[in-house]
Amino acid sequence: MRLLAIVAILGLIAAPMRAQAQCSEILEHGLYNTYQSLKTNDLKSAMAQGLCQSSENTSSGGQGGGGGLTIPIYGVPIGISGNYETSQAESIKNSSCQNGQTSLSDQNYLSLLSLTVDPEIVKAWSACQQQGGLYIDGILNGSQLIVEFRFRPMGILSQSRFVDNPTITGADCSQFPKTGDTINNVSHQYLCYRHGTDAVTILANDDSSGAAQFLIPAVISAPPLAPVIPTQMTCRYVPVANASPLSLPPPTCTGTGALGQPCTCPGVYGGLAYITAK
Numbered sequence: 001m002r003l004l005a006i007v008a009i010l011g012l013i014a015a016p017m018r019a020q021a022q023c024s025e026i027l028e029h030g031l032y033n034t035y036q037s038l039k040t041n042d043l044k045s046a047m048a049q050g051l052c053q054s055s056e057n058t059s060s061g062g063q064g065g066g067g068g069l070t071i072p073i074y075g076v077p078i079g080i081s082g083n084y085e086t087s088q089a090e091s092i093k094n095s096s097c098q099n100g101q102t103s104l105s106d107q108n109y110l111s112l113l114s115l116t117v118d119p120e121i122v123k124a125w126s127a128c129q130q131q132g133g134l135y136i137d138g139i140l141n142g143s144q145l146i147v148e149f150r151f152r153p154m155g156i157l158s159q160s161r162f163v164d165n166p167t168i169t170g171a172d173c174s175q176f177p178k179t180g181d182t183i184n185n186v187s188h189q190y191l192c193y194r195h196g197t198d199a200v201t202i203l204a205n206d207d208s209s210g211a212a213q214f215l216i217p218a219v220i221s222a223p224p225l226a227p228v229i230p231t232q233m234t235c236r237y238v239p240v241a242n243a244s245p246l247s248l249p250p251p252t253c254t255g256t257g258a259l260g261q262p263c264t265c266p267g268v269y270g271g272l273a274y275i276t277a278k
Contacts, residue, residue, distance in 0.1 A: 022152070023128035026137055027113040030121035031078070033140040033216045038076045046073045047112060048104035052097035056086070071116070078116050085115045120215045128152075133209025134160060134183065136202055140216060145171055145192040147202065147214070151183040157208050159184035166204035170195050170216070177204070 028043055040046040050071040068081040069089045080089045092108045104112070114122045128135060132154035138147045147168075151160045162181050173192035177183070183206065194200055197219035205211045 022135065022137075023125055024110060024113075026121065026125040026128055027110060027117060029137055029139050030117040030125075030216075031113060033138070034117060035076050035078060036140065036142075036219075038073060038078075040074060044104060044109050047071070047109060048096060048102045049073075050078065051089070051093050051104065051112065052102050054089070054093060056090075080115050089115055118215060118217045120213070124213055124215070127212070131209070132157075134204060134206045134212040136204060136212045136214040138200075138202070138214055138216070140194065140200075143194045145194050145200065145216075147173070147176075147190045147192055149177060149183055149188045149190075149204070150185055151206070151208070153185060154209055160206040160208035163205045163207050166202060168192065168200070168202045170198040170200035170218075 031043070032038055050073040054069050054071045056069055068079060069086050071078040071080065071089075080086055089112065092104075092112050096102065096104045096108055114125065124136075132152035135150045135152050136147065138145055149166075151158070160183050162177050162179055162183065164179050166177050168176065171192040171194045173190050175190055176192075177188070177190075194216070199218040200214075200216040202214040203211065204213075
């Protein structure tokens with residue numbers, strides 16, 4: 001009996017820890033899904049090292065406006081934008097990077113992750129922490145997206161039913177849950193294919209916890225580089241002192257070469273010609 005009691009107590013302790021780990025995956029997978037080139041088996045350690053090597057940006061195009069911070073993780077620049085977000089990241093950096101040592105607590109790790117992903121992903125993570133219920137997560141691998149549904153125990157409830165068909169935009173799935181399907185705490189996974197670099201959004205409603213959502217933001221293309229407009233050059237006559245007088249205006253002739261290099265104007269005497277901008 002005592003052994004059974006100990007096992008039961010350990011189970012009660014482990015359940016919240018498993019739930020917290022599941023919620024943390026929403027943020028971690030959100031970062032991986034946003035930055036597809038990010039590859040690491042220890043994201044927390046990589047984030048800690050990158051944070052201590054981070055540099056402040058003079059400007060940022062993020063939603064929050066203002067300055068920003070770039071965290072390099074194995075060559076992938078993770079951006080944080082907005083004055084408030086940057087201030088929070090700097091505060092975490094100051095407490096985690098001291099005297100050449102890197103120490104990122106679990107709480108600071110989650111806080112830092114929440115500053116790097118889309119606000120809708122943070123909202124899903126926050127909802128996950130508050131209670132059990134319908135849970136959606138996904139991990140992107142190239143164009144393949146593995147979507148996971150489960151119902152996390154909520155009070156005495158251990159399962160639920162979908163009240164309508166879950167919807168997905170930005171991806172196609174050969175199979176997906178349907179109205180009336182039962183969902184419990186066993187992972188149900190579905191293979192989908194993303195449309196190019198579009199945003200992916202999943203919405204689902206059940207009869208116990210209400211609604212849940214999942215988001216992968218669209219890939220933001222780098223702004224095109226401004227076209228390089230070549231400077232037009234000409235070979236222009238430059239008179240020198242004590243030279244024979246010439247008729248005005250001084251002759252101009254075409255020429256090629258680097259700016260400031262000597263060139264030749266046929267028929268010109270008593271002066272030099274140089275490549276100049278028109």
